[in-house]
Every structure is written in structure tokens, then in C-alpha cells.
Amino acid sequence: MESKLRELLSDAELLGFYEQMVLSREFEESCAEQYTKGHITGFLHLYSGQEAVAVGTTAGLQKEDYILSAYRDHAQAIVRGADPNRVMAELFGKATGICKGKGGSMHLFDPKLNFMGGYAIVAGQFPIAVGLAFAAKLKQEERIVTCFFGDGSMNQGNFHEALNWSRVWDLPVLYICENNFYGIGTVVQRASALPALHRRTCGYDIPSEKVDGMDVIAVYEAVKRAAAWIRERQRPYFIEAVTYRFRGHSMADPATYRSSAEQEIWRSRDPIPNFAKRLIDEGITDQAALDEIDARCTARVEEAVRFAEESPWPEDSAVWEDIYV
Amino acid sequence: MSEMTYRDALNLALKEEMRRDPRVITFGEDVALYEGSFKVTRGLLAEFGEDRVRDSPISENTIAGVAIGAAMGGMRPVAELMTINFALLAMDQLINHMAKVRYMFGGQVFLPMVVRMPSGGGSQLAAQHSQSLETYFMHCPGMRIAYPATPADAKGLLKTAIRDDNPVVFIEHEILYNSKGEVPEDPEFLVPFGVCNVMREGTDVTIVGYGRMAVLSLMAAAELEKEGISCEVIDLRTLNPLDEATFLKSAARTGRAVVVEECWRTAGLGADIACRIFENCFDRLLAPVKRVSGLDVPMPYSRKLEKLCIPSVAGIVEAVREVMAASY
Numbered sequence: 001m002e003s004k005l006r007e008l009l010s011d012a013e014l015l016g017f018y019e020q021m022v023l024s025r026e027f028e029e030s031c032a033e034q035y036t037k038g039h040i041t042g043f044l045h046l047y048s049g050q051e052a053v054a055v056g057t058t059a060g061l062q063k064e065d066y067i068l069s070a071y072r073d074h075a076q077a078i079v080r081g082a083d084p085n086r087v088m089a090e091l092f093g094k095a096t097g098i099c100k101g102k103g104g105s106m107h108l109f110d111p112k113l114n115f116m117g118g119y120a121i122v123a124g125q126f127p128i129a130v131g132l133a134f135a136a137k138l139k140q141e142e143r144i145v146t147c148f149f150g151d152g153s154m155n156q157g158n159f160h161e162a163l164n165w166s167r168v169w170d171l172p173v174l175y176i177c178e179n180n181f182y183g184i185g186t187v188v189q190r191a192s193a194l195p196a197l198h199r200r201t202c203g204y205d206i207p208s209e210k211v212d213g214m215d216v217i218a219v220y221e222a223v224k225r226a227a228a229w230i231r232e233r234q235r236p237y238f239i240e241a242v243t244y245r246f247r248g249h250s251m252a253d254p255a256t257y258r259s260s261a262e263q264e265i266w267r268s269r270d271p272i273p274n275f276a277k278r279l280i281d282e283g284i285t286d287q288a289a290l291d292e293i294d295a296r297c298t299a300r301v302e303e304a305v306r307f308a309e310e311s312p313w314p315e316d317s318a319v320w321e322d323i324y325v
Numbered sequence: 326m327s328e329m330t331y332r333d334a335l336n337l338a339l340k341e342e343m344r345r346d347p348r349v350i351t352f353g354e355d356v357a358l359y360e361g362s363f364k365v366t367r368g369l370l371a372e373f374g375e376d377r378v379r380d381s382p383i384s385e386n387t388i389a390g391v392a393i394g395a396a397m398g399g400m401r402p403v404a405e406l407m408t409i410n411f412a413l414l415a416m417d418q419l420i421n422h423m424a425k426v427r428y429m430f431g432g433q434v435f436l437p438m439v440v441r442m443p444s445g446g447g448s449q450l451a452a453q454h455s456q457s458l459e460t461y462f463m464h465c466p467g468m469r470i471a472y473p474a475t476p477a478d479a480k481g482l483l484k485t486a487i488r489d490d491n492p493v494v495f496i497e498h499e500i501l502y503n504s505k506g507e508v509p510e511d512p513e514f515l516v517p518f519g520v521c522n523v524m525r526e527g528t529d530v531t532i533v534g535y536g537r538m539a540v541l542s543l544m545a546a547a548e549l550e551k552e553g554i555s556c557e558v559i560d561l562r563t564l565n566p567l568d569e570a571t572f573l574k575s576a577a578r579t580g581r582a583v584v585v586e587e588c589w590r591t592a593g594l595g596a597d598i599a600c601r602i603f604e605n606c607f608d609r610l611l612a613p614v615k616r617v618s619g620l621d622v623p624m625p626y627s628r629k630l631e632k633l634c635i636p637s638v639a640g641i642v643e644a645v646r647e648v649m650a651a652s653y
Contacts, residue, residue, distance in 0.1 A: 099431030109430035116397060117430060121421045127387040128422065131394020138376055138400060161384035165391065168382060322432030323466055325490040
């Protein structure tokens with residue numbers, strides 16, 4: 001029997017989940033538009049479809065917990081609290097960007113939010129997450145480290161090294177696999193000997209579970225439980241969130257390797273309208289209130305684009321700055 | 326001052342810095358219970374305990390990455406890679422991550438970390454355990470690189486490395502571990518980065534070396550003195566930052582230069598140093614700059630063949646004689 005939403009969270013929190021998912025979606029769809037206009041260049045990997053994972057996970061953590069991610073990182077940063085203006089300015093390559101325009105889409109970072117970076121070498125974030133967890137444990141801090149990654153990264157050596165190490169040293173790491181079934185165009189069955197990805201942690205004696213990554217409440221509950229477990233035991237834990245990206249791997253990918261039937265099935269599982277329906281069905285809100293939230297998010301993203309457009313380019317001298325202390 | 330080995334000087338630097346700053350920690354393969362493959366970490370586990378001195382799995386890329394994460398998290402890790410050859414397994418974390426995060430995150434983070442790695446050939450360890458890969462690191466911006474030649478520098482440079490807020494690749498020469506020299510006892514004895522050591526002053530020719538190559542250059546200079554050739558021997562000490570000014574000034578004054586590198590000749594750091602001398606001192610040079618380099622071959626095992634591959638005192642002496650004889 002499904003829990004009633006109000007038994008889990010306050011109305012404000014529930015509507016907050018909805019708003020964060022909508023803001024993420026609006027932000028990503030706006031990025032696609034700005035990319036087409038040539039305002040955003042380079043690689044651009046959009047998160048549309050996966051919002052329930054970022055929102056549910058972030059809500060299940062404490063503010064002091066570290067978060068690391070891969071290159072599909074906009075939503076995770078914004079949900080964590082990063083200023084959409086400065087994230088959009090970063091994508092535009094402007095001096096006001098969250099990393100002064102030096103990182104771009106794949107390398108968002110904000111230490112004030114304990115958002116410890118987007119990393120663009122597949123699986124590169126694993127060892128760094130383990131190191132942060134080691135520091136936290138040595139300093140006897142309460143915090144845990146959450147490491148987001150995609151299904152494709154589980155076939156890199158780093159994944160295996162890091163999982164093994166974090167269990168041998170018993171470090172507080174929460175591994176969140178966002179299984180969207182495709183490493184660019186290679187479907188998980190063609191890349192992983194065991195497509196049930198969460199089962200792959202048994203070789204490292206790390207407990208794991210699979211959760212519906214299209215259901216923000218399911219993700220939230222799983223993460224909250226896992227985070228408490230990790231904090232208490234100071235040991236790693238693994239969650240596979242099954243999800244789907246509605247767009248291609250990046251803007252350069254038309255995603256022709258996925259059938260339209262498959263895409264339709266997943267579109268019907270879109271985490272945003274499904275959650276909206278649940279909020280209305282359980283009498284928490286009505287459509288008019290949700291429309292207001294949608295409009296607020298659209299305006300927020302429009303403001304971010306305006307900010308990015310009006311922001312100055314970096315000075316040429318910046319090219320030599322921030323290499324060494 | 327007291328006489329000690331290069332190994333003990335490194336060990337003393339680690340101990341002093343760990344006593345001074347509780348954020349300094351060390352880990353790597355066999356560094357704790359086994360006390361290090363080259364015994365540089367002897368006694369650390371007993372003094373500082375297993376939180377601060379830890380054995381790691383054989384996972385070089387993760388050793389480097391854990392150091393990055395620990396540094397981001399407020400520690401000052403000193404990671405040991407058993408040898409520089411295994412650093413190739415860690416190049417993703419060292420080059421793609423360690424050297425990049427500060428820049429790509431817009432200066433919002435710094436990495437006060439050291440990655441120690443024994444290096445060099447000469448012990449008949451064959452192709453996979455005898456490499457000199459310093460140029461690989463020197464090519465990449467975003468990290469400091471120290472390579473001590475003497476026990477005093479081993480102590481002073483390692484202490485500076487640990488106190489530096491930049492990531493430092495710290496290269497130690499395996500054959501130098503047993504070399505002895507006078508080392509200052511002062512726990513505040515530091516050797517600054519980016520300042521060459523003029524090991525010997527001279528007027529006829531400038532020899533530029535680093536690590537064991539600086540030691541061999543000094544021996545060659547003693548030989549050459551008997552022939553009446555006065556050599557200025559310069560040890561680079563740090564490959565990044567590179568103290569260009571000192572060797573350029575010297576080469577401009579002597580008008581002749583020999584660069585000694587243990588790495589392969591092709592696209593090696595010697596080519597870079599020689600080029601800098603040509604670019605800046607061309608009108609002062611009395612002869613073309615000469616390189617003494619490792620042979621461009623995978624290292625053979627047989628000691629008869631191995632000798633051919635690594636610069637020697639005789640080889641440096643010969644190169645200096647040639648430079649002295651040559652003229653434009």
C-alpha cells in the first residue's frame with residue numbers, strides 16, 4: 001500500500017519537490033534553445049526526464065553532505081541551491097559564471113553548497129568522492145558523500161577501485177547510480193555482464209537496492225533511509241535509480257538508437273506530470289496552483305538567460321589565473 | 326647539521342611535518358605495516374597511528390584520487406605511488422583531475438597534496454620498472470614538480486611540498502636513497518620551489534641537471550677540472566616552477582651548455598631547456614647546446630646493456646669536451 005504523501009512530508013515540502021523538478025526541466029529546455037541559438041557552445045548534456053533522481057536525492061540529504069556528479073550536472077547543482085543565473089552564465093562562458101566561465105556545462109562547482117563538482121571523465125568522480133569521505137571521517141564530521149554517476153561509468157576501473165576501497169576503509173559514501181539505460185548509444189545490456197546493476201556491489205560487500213527513479217518520493221525515501229544508515233554505520237551504500245533521459249546523450253546526439261515505442265513508454269512515466277497528478281489526487285493542491293509554480297519557474301529561467309546575456313565576457317588576463325595558488 | 330641518507334632525510338621531513346600539522350596524512354601501497362617498499366615511511370605508523378598512516382589497496386588511480394578528495398576535504402595528504410611507473414595507472418586522476426580542478430572550478434578550490442613517487446633506472450629492473458617519466462608531468466600545467474638530488478634537498482623540498490597549497494608531484498630517485506649528505510636539523514629548514522641550486526660555480530661551461538643527473542654532473546665536473554675545464558653545475562631542483570633565470574644567466578656567461586636528462590631524448594625536458602637557452606642566449610653562445618639523454622629504447626634488463634641507456638659520468642665528460650671543442 002502506497003504511503004499517503006502527507007504522512008511523509010509537509011505540503012510545502014511536497015510542492016517544493018514539484019517546483020524543483022519543474023525548474024530543472026525548464027532550465028534544461030531553455031539550455032537546448034540557447035544552444036540552438038549559439039549562445040551555449042561545446043558539449044551540452046541535458047537532464048530532462050531524470051529530475052526525480054536529483055530532487056529526491058538532494059532532499060534526502062543534509063546540507064553539510066557533499067555531492068559529486070558527472071557531466072550531466074546542471075539540475076543537481078541547481079536543486080542543491082546553485083543560483084540559476086550563475087549556472088546559465090557559466091554555460092554562456094561569462095565572467096559571472098559559477099566557475100568564472102572556465103568550466104562550462106560539465107564542471108559546475110560550489111563549495112559553499114558542498115557541491116563538489118561535475119567531472120567529465122567517465123567515473124573520474126569516484127576516487128575523489130572516496131577521498132572526501134575519508135577526510136570527513138578523519139575529522140569526525142557527521143557528513144556523508146553522495147556520488148552521482150551513470151550506468152556507463154560502472155564499467156570503468158575507477159568504479160571497482162573506489163567501491164572496494166570505500167568498503168575496506170569503511171567510508172560514508174552513498175553511491176547513486178542513475179541508470180538511464182544508455183552510455184551514449186550503447187544500451188546497458190551490451191555493456192554490463194550483469195544488467196541488474198545494483199547486484200554488482202555484492203563483490204564489495206556493499207548493500208544496495210533498486211528504486212524507481214521516475215518517482216521523486218520513492219527516491220527521497222530510499223535516500224533518506226540510506227543516508228541515515230550510512231551516518232550511523234560509517235559504511236558505503238548503493239542505490240540504483242532507474243530512470244530515462246528524454247533527450248539524446250548530448251545536443252549532438254539525435255538518439256536514433258531508441259525506438260519511438262520505448263520513448264513513448266518512458267514519456268508516459270514523466271516524473272513531473274505524474275507527481276502533479278498525485279498531488280492533486282491526494283488533495284494537496286490544484287491545477288491552478290501548479291500552473292502558478294510553472295509560470296514562476298519559466299520566469300526564473302528567463303531571468304537567468306537575461307542575466308547570462310547581459311553579463312560580461314571574462315578578461316583575457318583570466319586565462320592565466322587560477323592555475324596555481 | 327648531521328649526516329644522513331636521502332631516504333632518512335625524506336623520512337625525517339615526513340615525521341616533522343606530521344608532528345607539526347595534524348592535517349598531514351599519508352597512505353599508499355605498503356606504506357604502513359610494511360613501512361614502504363623503499364622504507365621511506367619507516368616508523369610512521371608507530372608514531373602517528375593508522376588513521377594518519379594507512380595501507381591502501383593496489384589501486385593507483387584511486388590513491389591519487391583519494392588524495393585529491395582528502396585535500397578538498399581539508400586534509401594535507403601525502404600519497405605514495407610505489408614507483409613512477411605505476412603513476413601511469415594514475416594519470417587520469419593526476420592529469421585529468423588533480424591538475425585541472427582548481428582551474429576548471431574557477432579557483433574555488435585548492436589541493437594541498439603531495440604524490441611521492443620513486444623513479445629512475447640503474448637497478449636492472451627492466452623495461453617496466455626503470456622509467457624516467459618526469460617530462461610527462463612537466464608537460465602539463467597545474468602541478469608543481471620537485472626532484473631532489475641531495476639529502477638536504479630531499480628534506481627541504483619535501484617539507485616545502487607538504488606546506489605548499491598546490492598539488493605537488495614529488496619524484497625521488499631510487500639509486501639516491503642510500504646516498505649520504507649533511508642535512509640541517511632545523512625543523513624549519515625549507516628549500517624554496519623555483520630556485521635552482523648552483524652546486525658548483527664555473528666559468529667555461531654550464532651543466533644543467535636534476536635528480537641523479539645533477540649528482541653525476543657534479544662528478545663529471547670534478548673530472549673535468551683535472552683537464553682545466555671549469556664547469557658550473559646547476560641542479561634544477563623543481564621542474565615546475567622552473568627557475569629559468571638562473572640557468573639562462575649562467576649559460577649566457579659561460580657561453581656553453583650541456584643539459585643532462587635521464588628521460589628519453591625525443592621530446593624530453595632536455596630539449597625544452599636547450600631550446601630556452603637557444604631562444605634567450607643565442608648571441609652569447611660559443612657552441613651549440615648539447616644534450617646527454619637516456620637512450621630512446623625500452624630499458625633492457627642485462628646490466629651490460631642497461632649501462633648504455635642511462636647517462637653516465639663518462640658520457641657527461643665527453644659531452645662537455647665536445648662542447649668545449651665546438652664553435653660556431
